[in-house]
Amino acid sequence: MNLQQIRYVLAVAESRSFTRAADNMFVVQSALSQQVRKLEEELGLQIFNRTTRSVSLTPAGESLLPLLRQVVGGLDQIVVSAQALRGAVTGRLTVGMMEIPSESLDVAALMATFHTRYPDVTVTLRSGGSDLLVQATRDRKLDVAVVGSNVARSADRLSFDHLFSEALVAVLPIRHPLAAGPAVSLDALADYPFIDFPPGYGLRHETDRGFGEVRRRVAFEVTRVDEVVHFVCQDLGVALLPESVARSRAEVGSALVLLPVRGAVLRREVHLVAPHAELRSAATQAFIECVHEHITDRAGTEPPSGRAAGKVVR
Numbered sequence: 001m002n003l004q005q006i007r008y009v010l011a012v013a014e015s016r017s018f019t020r021a022a023d024n025m026f027v028v029q030s031a032l033s034q035q036v037r038k039l040e041e042e043l044g045l046q047i048f049n050r051t052t053r054s055v056s057l058t059p060a061g062e063s064l065l066p067l068l069r070q071v072v073g074g075l076d077q078i079v080v081s082a083q084a085l086r087g088a089v090t091g092r093l094t095v096g097m098m099e100i101p102s103e104s105l106d107v108a109a110l111m112a113t114f115h116t117r118y119p120d121v122t123v124t125l126r127s128g129g130s131d132l133l134v135q136a137t138r139d140r141k142l143d144v145a146v147v148g149s150n151v152a153r154s155a156d157r158l159s160f161d162h163l164f165s166e167a168l169v170a171v172l173p174i175r176h177p178l179a180a181g182p183a184v185s186l187d188a189l190a191d192y193p194f195i196d197f198p199p200g201y202g203l204r205h206e207t208d209r210g211f212g213e214v215r216r217r218v219a220f221e222v223t224r225v226d227e228v229v230h231f232v233c234q235d236l237g238v239a240l241l242p243e244s245v246a247r248s249r250a251e252v253g254s255a256l257v258l259l260p261v262r263g264a265v266l267r268r269e270v271h272l273v274a275p276h277a278e279l280r281s282a283a284t285q286a287f288i289e290c291v292h293e294h295i296t297d298r299a300g301t302e303p304p305s306g307r308a309a310g311k312v313v314r
Helices: 003-017 018-025 028-044 059-086 108-118 130-138 202-213 227-233 243-248 282-301
Strands: 048-050 055-057 091-097 122-125 144-148 159-172 192-194 220-221 239-242 256-259 265-275
Touching: 003 018, 003 059, 018 028, 018 220, 055 059, 091 130, 091 282, 108 122, 108 282, 130 144, 130 159, 130 265, 144 202, 144 282, 159 202, 159 227, 159 243, 159 282, 192 202, 192 227, 192 239, 202 239, 202 265, 220 243, 227 239, 227 243, 227 256, 239 243, 243 256
Parallel strands: 091 122, 091 144, 192 220
Antiparallel strands: 048 055, 144 265, 159 239, 159 256, 159 265
């Protein structure tokens, strides 16, 4: 029995698929399957039920899973404790990042600061929706992640540190029937097709929450802010975006109207999610400190934003 075999078992248990587990572990499926089978033979137990269409844990596998997680968690903690004792900040750091424009968080500048201070840390960036990133952090596939806060939380090993928040504004094509008014209501917006992010993204959580009982039709789901803007410019629908993001896109020549939303409080909340302090590596803690410093510096140097909502940009 070895640690890699245990990690493979946990990956299969989490994904319920040998193929997805192999992809997540960056190994060919045949090698992963072989190692899982070897562990089962050594234990004298079948951990997984296998069919051509699905993979599930056997009763024995269900019983063993918490113990296997404890083994991996304990070994990870040894690494964390050893780094703390050495005072060293080295190794690998895997960071999850939802799409976040530089107007809100300048990721390149943040990484430049971190790399200058800790050149011996290799950083891997992974993108995705907030729900996915939170779960990946919970599963220890990520060391830390920047996510929308409007995601499901549970009483587990994760901490959520608030970074910043920002109002959402309606983004309309310049010739839209609602564009002439000083503000717009959710009821009025709901009469038109919506361009939004897929379920599981932080902004989608907030727009779904805001509309509540107001029925709307999401005609297009995209994963990038620039795609939202381009679709709106093509008069394919309306959208809600953070004010600074919408303003910056409008100011580069897009024919957009940005309006405040009347009668509703809609905000994009951004948090840093990570294991609790006692479970973090030295590199993770150093990165978290750099993020908070970066946010504080930007808040102190940026001029107050002007009133973008209601502005017509031609």
